[in-house]
Amino acid sequence: MPDSIVDLQNVTKVYTLGSNEIYALNGVNLTIKKGDFVTIMGPSGSGKSTLLNMVGCLDLPSEGIVRINGTDVSTLSDDELTTLRRDNIGFIFQQFNLIQTLTAIENVEMPMIFSRMDAAARRKKALSLFNQSNLEIEYADHRPNELSGGQQQRVAIARALANNPTIILADEPTGNLDTKTGESIMKLLEDLNSKGTTVIVVTHDQRLAEYSNTTIRLQDGEIYHESGEND
Amino acid sequence: MNLVKTISSNMYVELAKRNLKRHTVRTILAAIGIIIGVIAISSMGILGNSLKLSVAGSLGDVGNEIVVYPSYGESVITEKQVDELYKVGDIEYIIPILSNVAKAEYKSESIFTNVYGLEKDGLYQLVELEEGYFLRSGSKDCVIGANLAENLDLKLGSRLTVKDSQFRVVGILKESGFGLALNPDGATFITPEAYKKLYEDVDDGYNLVIVKVKDLDYVETVAGSIEERLNKKEDVVTVLVTGSILKSIDDIFNSISLFLIGIGSISLLVAGVSILNVMLMSTMERTKEIGIMKAVGASRKEILKMFMMEALIIGVAASLIGGVLSFGGGFVVNILILKEASYLFAPSSIMYIVAGVTFGIVTSLAGGMYPAWKASNMRPLDALRYE
Numbered sequence: 001m002p003d004s005i006v007d008l009q010n011v012t013k014v015y016t017l018g019s020n021e022i023y024a025l026n027g028v029n030l031t032i033k034k035g036d037f038v039t040i041m042g043p044s045g046s047g048k049s050t051l052l053n054m055v056g057c058l059d060l061p062s063e064g065i066v067r068i069n070g071t072d073v074s075t076l077s078d079d080e081l082t083t084l085r086r087d088n089i090g091f092i093f094q095q096f097n098l099i100q101t102l103t104a105i106e107n108v109e110m111p112m113i114f115s116r117m118d119a120a121a122r123r124k125k126a127l128s129l130f131n132q133s134n135l136e137i138e139y140a141d142h143r144p145n146e147l148s149g150g151q152q153q154r155v156a157i158a159r160a161l162a163n164n165p166t167i168i169l170a171d172e173p174t175g176n177l178d179t180k181t182g183e184s185i186m187k188l189l190e191d192l193n194s195k196g197t198t199v200i201v202v203t204h205d206q207r208l209a210e211y212s213n214t215t216i217r218l219q220d221g222e223i224y225h226e227s228g229e230n231d
Numbered sequence: 232m233n234l235v236k237t238i239s240s241n242m243y244v245e246l247a248k249r250n251l252k253r254h255t256v257r258t259i260l261a262a263i264g265i266i267i268g269v270i271a272i273s274s275m276g277i278l279g280n281s282l283k284l285s286v287a288g289s290l291g292d293v294g295n296e297i298v299v300y301p302s303y304g305e306s307v308i309t310e311k312q313v314d315e316l317y318k319v320g321d322i323e324y325i326i327p328i329l330s331n332v333a334k335a336e337y338k339s340e341s342i343f344t345n346v347y348g349l350e351k352d353g354l355y356q357l358v359e360l361e362e363g364y365f366l367r368s369g370s371k372d373c374v375i376g377a378n379l380a381e382n383l384d385l386k387l388g389s390r391l392t393v394k395d396s397q398f399r400v401v402g403i404l405k406e407s408g409f410g411l412a413l414n415p416d417g418a419t420f421i422t423p424e425a426y427k428k429l430y431e432d433v434d435d436g437y438n439l440v441i442v443k444v445k446d447l448d449y450v451e452t453v454a455g456s457i458e459e460r461l462n463k464k465e466d467v468v469t470v471l472v473t474g475s476i477l478k479s480i481d482d483i484f485n486s487i488s489l490f491l492i493g494i495g496s497i498s499l500l501v502a503g504v505s506i507l508n509v510m511l512m513s514t515m516e517r518t519k520e521i522g523i524m525k526a527v528g529a530s531r532k533e534i535l536k537m538f539m540m541e542a543l544i545i546g547v548a549a550s551l552i553g554g555v556l557s558f559g560g561g562f563v564v565n566i567l568i569l570k571e572a573s574y575l576f577a578p579s580s581i582m583y584i585v586a587g588v589t590f591g592i593v594t595s596l597a598g599g600m601y602p603a604w605k606a607s608n609m610r611p612l613d614a615l616r617y618e
């Protein structure tokens with residue numbers, strides 16, 4: 001499948017807690033094509049975050065193969081994985097996960113600093129991402145704790161877009177937001193997807209799943225249902 | 232665009248400063264440790280150095296002379312032995328000296344003095360005149376040291392009584408400090424003829440011979456040749472190289488300095504541990520932040536750089552403050568122990584401050600190394616999960 005951007009084969013993740021073995025993922029096969037908008041649903045503890053972290057190369061499988069853009073990630077070193085994340089993947093978290101010591105705009109600039117973009121170019125890009133994420137410029141110099149939840153998540157989205165990723169991964173991005181704000185965040189992700197970015201979102205909310213073209217349902221670390229309603 | 236201040240061109244410096252400010256008290260305490268350590272090292276170094284300089288100052292100009300004494304059990308160096316000395320090569324001049332101790336009297340006061348009998352030419356080589364002139368051979372004149380002149384209130388032309396004979400003071404010497412072959416400051420110099428009249432009953436021969444070598448590089452070889460020539464059968468003379476004495480004194484004081492610096496280093500070591508501790512706390516607190524940064528593309532090197540930058544900033548700032556305060560510390564220990572501080576600004580003392588500052592920075596970096604390494608090696612997911 002040449003146009004598959006994410007390809008998981010028989011991926012298992014086992015956590016050992018004392019004598020207990022927990023199968024967070026159990027033999028998951030999944031292919032996501034470039035430009036897809038995928039939602040992952042399932043009860044708490046079903047392995048949604050674990051799956052997303054595999055795709056995001058934050059975690060490596062106990063068994064099975066994860067391919068991103070055709071590359072088997074198990075062959076990469078720690079720093080190579082970092083580079084892969086930096087250049088290809090944008091993360092959005094439930095707790096926003098902004099750096100508190102940096103201002104809003106500096107948070108957006110951070111990934112560009114890691115990819116060694118020069119100061120003027122990254123400031124310009126950060127300002128345009130502010131715009132794109134519906135953030136007012138006047139908040140640029142605010143610290144994260146001076147912003148509302150919705151504003152923080154917009155900053156996080158702007159940060160996720162900093163290095164023009166091909167994949168956006170969002171783990172319950174609306175979980176800490178009210179319904180209205182949550183919907184606007186989903187609209188933003190839909191927007192990005194319409195411009196060609198692959199978006200994978202973990203959510204509890206059935207209504208949010210309607211933004212996507214594919215929904216994956218997890219239970220006890222296994223995919224028990226995959227639907228492509230809008231295909 | 233100008234609504235937004237541009238982040239300082241080096242984010243690592245800026246971020247480090249902000250993180251240090253986050254825990255001002257903790258940062259200041261860690262810095263104080265380094266400051267104290269730098270002051271301790273520098274002041275101890277300055278103290279050791281000042282001790283050395285003050286001793287070297289009172290030693291006077293020892294130079295690289297060879298002094299030949301009669302060995303233990305021998306009373307004098309004979310005329311024959313002096314002739315033997317002349318056969319050794321590479322010698323510039325040889326000054327045989329007669330010496331004894333006698334009571335010197337002037338007016339109602341008296342004091343003990345070293346009486347040296349030697350030729351005018353020899354005296355000219357060994358000491359410097361403050362006023363007057365050197366001895367005329369065959370005269371009953373004397374040249375006296377600065378301290379003797381001061382203690383007995385002697386002037387040029389005064390008549391000094393030494394062992395019941397009177398000598399006219401024709402020259403007074405410059406103060407020269409404690410010497411290894413001669414002690415000129417309290418001495419009375421007279422001609423060998425006058426000396427022999429004063430001490431008729433003692434054995435013929437000299438009490439010491441000073442040998443000056445043509446080239447400093449030959450001092451050791453010449454000393455060896457003298458030993459070889461004169462101590463053929465048994466040890467009749469003792470050969471001393473004054474330069475080597477100076478060197479061993481120097482060695483002793485270097486050891487003292489090193490010891491004192493060692494004591495100072497302990498406080499810097501403690502400071503290094505406190506940096507380690509503070510940085511370790513900081514990495515723990517910022518585990519999640521590290522995870523986020525790694526998730527969005529910070530390599531291990533970049534995380535390492537971030538944490539090392541903090542250690543560097545504390546280290547440089549605290550060490551420089553410590554360096555400045557070291558002048559005060561050096562002043563205090565010098566006043567307390569040496570009762571003077573004139574050696575504080577000697578270049579060799581300043582070197583100890585430079586060394587103290589350098590050690591301070593190095594210690595901070597060493598203390599930051601492990602926490603930074605630990606932070607850089609955190610796995611992003613473990614770090615992200617951390618609450």
Ligand SMILES: Nc1ncnc2c1ncn2[C@@H]1O[C@H](COP(=O)(O)OP(=O)(O)O)[C@@H](O)[C@H]1O
Nearest residue numbers: 015022023024043044045046047048049050051
């Ligand atoms: N680091 C870990 N150590 C042990 N167990 C873990 C760890 N991470 C996740 N798990 C377990 O794996 C399962 C799946 O977790 P997760 O993927 O976070 O679920 P979800 O995001 O769907 O709520 C859960 O049972 C969880 O307790």
Ligand SMILES: [Mg+2]
Nearest residue numbers: 048049050171
């Ligand atoms: Mg989860």
